[in-house]
Amino acid sequence: MFYILYMHQTNVKNVDLNLLKALDALLETESVSKAAVLVNLSQPAMSRALNRLQHALKDPLLVRSGRGMVLTPRAEALRAPVREALAQVSSVFTPKVFDPAKAQDHFRIMAPDYLAQTLLPPVLGQLVNLAPGVQIDIENLSASGVQQMCEGHISLGFGVVNDGPVLENVASQALFQDRQVCLMRKGHPLAAKTLSLEDYAGATHALLSITGKGGGRIDDILNEHGLKRTIALRVAHFMTISAVIAPTDLIITVPEMLAAQVMTEDLELVAPPKELGMPHFSVSQIWHQRFTKDPAHQWLRRMIKSACLVQS
Amino acid sequence: MFYILYMHQTNVKNVDLNLLKALDALLETESVSKAAVLVNLSQPAMSRALNRLQHALKDPLLVRSGRGMVLTPRAEALRAPVREALAQVSSVFTPKVFDPAKAQDHFRIMAPDYLAQTLLPPVLGQLVNLAPGVQIDIENLSASGVQQMCEGHISLGFGVVNDGPVLENVASQALFQDRQVCLMRKGHPLAAKTLSLEDYAGATHALLSITGKGGGRIDDILNEHGLKRTIALRVAHFMTISAVIAPTDLIITVPEMLAAQVMTEDLELVAPPKELGMPHFSVSQIWHQRFTKDPAHQWLRRMIKSACLVQS
DNA sequence: ATAAAACATGCATTGGATGAATGCAAAGGG
């Protein structure tokens, strides 16, 4: 099979394919000078193009007949194939307009589970209505998923660009702003007053971490104040937060939107100490560069961005 | 329709179609240097071809990913269309092999009526067996037919190239040799002895002529000998020869093959005077230049030539 | 840290396509 393909390529290897344009014009007009006008060449240039075609095709194609020319049978037989070839070539160079209603694209989307289960469902409900043929797989953020993102195997991801692993060859677009907040059980001793840095450091912490890392920035700041916190528990899935925080004295620092998802009447939300200096951060959609100009991908990104504007 | 076609052409008007070859190689190898090898360019030249393709297609096509490249979705979608376009282009530049058994060609053949009714039927019987889909129209030689031959509307003709009207833009191939002979009624006074030039000139002549002209060469030679013949009758169709010669003293000078077709026991065949210096002449098949390289036409010509070799 | 792999870019070269001018042939008209 590969060999056949190779032979196929060899066949036009030494052929100037731009001659196709001249050939089409010659077949249509049966005249050198008229064809020249049609493709914006001078008559002598078209005469020479005909000469080159005659050699390439080993056929006179157009034969002198008095003042004009007449097509050979080979030339006449070539009308349709040449036109079809040019149509094929033209379609290669003509960008296709993306039509969601007819699209059959398949997207793999990777998101932190709290976004996967909160932000995306309403967006996707809308997508399903507009683009019924489009298939979307949602996958939870994972360490191997981040690698696949960098290799271009994941269509779209969500996360904080400046936090977490360094992402290569990707582009991103901010969707909405978020901030870190502290969650603790209702009636926790620290819940009734403004949380100080010493109290924060002295508390026993749970950490939400997918990759087994994270939180280093908070610990750096505590270090700068000569403080150190104890991380007693690492949680990999946001749904377990309520179960481990509500019945204990553990506190956990998470994005506010995540906190909103796990909030129960057994939990209390407290602002973190101002000394931590934690600014708002952007949650972005992130994708590999190869998808930047893809019309389908662009459409999906626009949909998601719009949905975030509505919600925020 | 024409307007649509024109727009279609404009679409690739400014596109270097030779980029198609580079594009196919890039899509296949997903590598600039490998594609370069495949199409016999240097790596920098292929890199620049990719650059031009990126602009033509407004898509990165291949995106850096570490040491290598990865295809954009647009590029992946282009694999099949590019291959198909190149297949179409290749078929344009690949001569088709003529297969008689499958051919559906239509030939218009023009011949003097004595050849049409004598030489061609056995040939055509064979053609019908070998190429059942081929359609052949036989037309008698006519003045307007000669004009159509020169304009390329007649596929093939038969005649004597150096005799008769001047034919433009045609090619020819000798089929067999013939000579002129005299036909006269049985018992004609000139039939019993060797025909002298004076006797030939003194006889009353009939002339076989399709165009109303002809025989001028014989009259020129008689002139050189101070002689002149009387042409009492012009006959346009060879089938009438017997009817006008047998019951009269008219004589007629015709090709030997024609004489063989009209010969009856009421006629006598006599050699013309040697002083007329009439050599053998070639009967040829004649065709317009535009058909010279046509495979179907070449096949037909070969068949007819072969049949003539067998018969002579 | 160094070497290898792979693509991108700078620079000089050149071959082939091009148009203006001209030649040649056929047809049309006076």
Place this chain on the structure above:
DNA sequence: CCCTTTGCATTCATCCAATGCATGTTTTAT
């Protein structure tokens, strides 16, 4: 018959865009 017009082919000079060599940059592997 002669002149004009039409239409393609060829000569000649020009030029420009594609090309390869050399080099730069980046990423990966050892």
